[in-house]
Amino acid sequence: MKIKADTDKCVGAGMCALSLPEVFDQSEEDGTVVVLDPEPPEGLATGVRRAVNLCPSGALSVEE
Template sequence: MRVELDEPKCVASGQCVMASPEVFDQRDEDGIAIVLQETPEDGLLDGVREAVAICPAAAIRLVEQ
């Protein structure tokens, strides 16, 4: 699975970071999300799925490779 972030859609809410801090972080200057692990290991996928579900801007997708 691969994480995709549509950066222009991100509203810097930080929900993804709280759901999956191993996979997401936020830029210091504007709070926009960044992906730390584009292809996270299976043990992290539940957190990524939660981040996808709770993102208020629907800026995150989990794509099968």
């Protein structure tokens, strides 16, 4: 699994960081998504998919 983030689409809602802080954070400058672990372990796959689905701007995606 590989996480892709489009910071141009990101609106800084922070749903990803709130739902999975071990994988996502927000930039202190503009609040856009920061992917801390772009290839997280399989044990976090469900949480990653949930965070991707919660993203209101569609800035996150996952490649399997």
